[in-house]
Amino acid sequence: MSNFERTGDTFSLDLTLDEAHILINLAEQLLELLGEGDFFHHYDQNDPFAQLMSMQHEVVAPDDPVLMRLLPNAYADPEAASDFRRFTESTIRSSKQRVLREVRAHLSILVDEDKAGTVEDLAADTWLMALNDLRLALSVRLEITEESFEHFESLPDEDPQKSLYAVYYWLGWLQENLLNLL
Numbered sequence: 001m002s003n004f005e006r007t008g009d010t011f012s013l014d015l016t017l018d019e020a021h022i023l024i025n026l027a028e029q030l031l032e033l034l035g036e037g038d039f040f041h042h043y044d045q046n047d048p049f050a051q052l053m054s055m056q057h058e059v060v061a062p063d064d065p066v067l068m069r070l071l072p073n074a075y076a077d078p079e080a081a082s083d084f085r086r087f088t089e090s091t092i093r094s095s096k097q098r099v100l101r102e103v104r105a106h107l108s109i110l111v112d113e114d115k116a117g118t119v120e121d122l123a124a125d126t127w128l129m130a131l132n133d134l135r136l137a138l139s140v141r142l143e144i145t146e147e148s149f150e151h152f153e154s155l156p157d158e159d160p161q162k163s164l165y166a167v168y169y170w171l172g173w174l175q176e177n178l179l180n181l182l
Contacts, residue, residue, distance in 0.1 A: 002170075004122075004178045011122040011181065013174075020110040020119075022167060026134050027100045027107075033066060033137070034093050034100075061085065066140045070096065070133055096133055103130040124182055131175045138168045 002015045015023075060082065062068055071089055073081035103126065106119045142148065142164060152165035 002174060004127075004174070004181055006181045007120070010120070011124055011127070011178065012118050012120045013122060013127075014116075014118050015107070015110060016116045017110060017114065020107045020116075023134075024104055024107045024111060026138075026167075027104045027130065030066075030134060030137055031097060031100050031104075033064065034070075034097050066137045069136050069140045096129070099126050099129045100133070102126050124178055127178060128175065131171055131178070135168060135171045135175065138164065138171065142168060144168065 002013060002019050005012050005014070061073055062071060071085075071092060074084040074088075075081045102123075106122060110117050110119060138144075142161070148165070149169070152162065152169070155162040155165070
């Protein structure tokens with residue numbers, strides 16, 4: 001089974017080729033949902049005028065429940081929530097996309113070599129953010145509750161949802177493994 005290891009200030013992760021493919025697939029699906037590509041107009045982050053001109057006047061909460069979980073409203077008041085979202089959502093989305101792209105790039109090394117192995121020089125904060133977002137996305141789609149583990153154990157092996165639950169719990173194990181090393 002996959003395992004993080006600490007090497008000085010960085011970390012490494014031993015993965016099978018199948019595990020690398022699963023993580024890449026999940027990262028790519030979440031990147032697509034977050035709007036990888038030209039979702040936002042690109043502007044100079046250091047230019048206040050460019051920032052002001054590129055801002056939308058109203059940004060509404062996403063319809064997709066996964067996006068709503070990853071990009072929740074900061075306030076109960078709809079106007080305050082929209083204002084907050086207008087000033088922060090593009091930065092938060094960009095940060096989540098950057099993290100997922102970095103994880104995908106690390107994993108692509110194994111996939112390109114078509115073999116299991118160790119992914120090295122990993123930043124713990126990047127991997128924790130990516131694993132957390134992937135788990136949150138799966139938890140929304142699977143409607144995870146306190147009783148979900150019992151439901152998972154009761155599913156027959158041939159049920160297609162069983163493997164999805166297994167991936168969700170595996171991501172939790174990876175996250176716990178990395179946190180314990182910290």
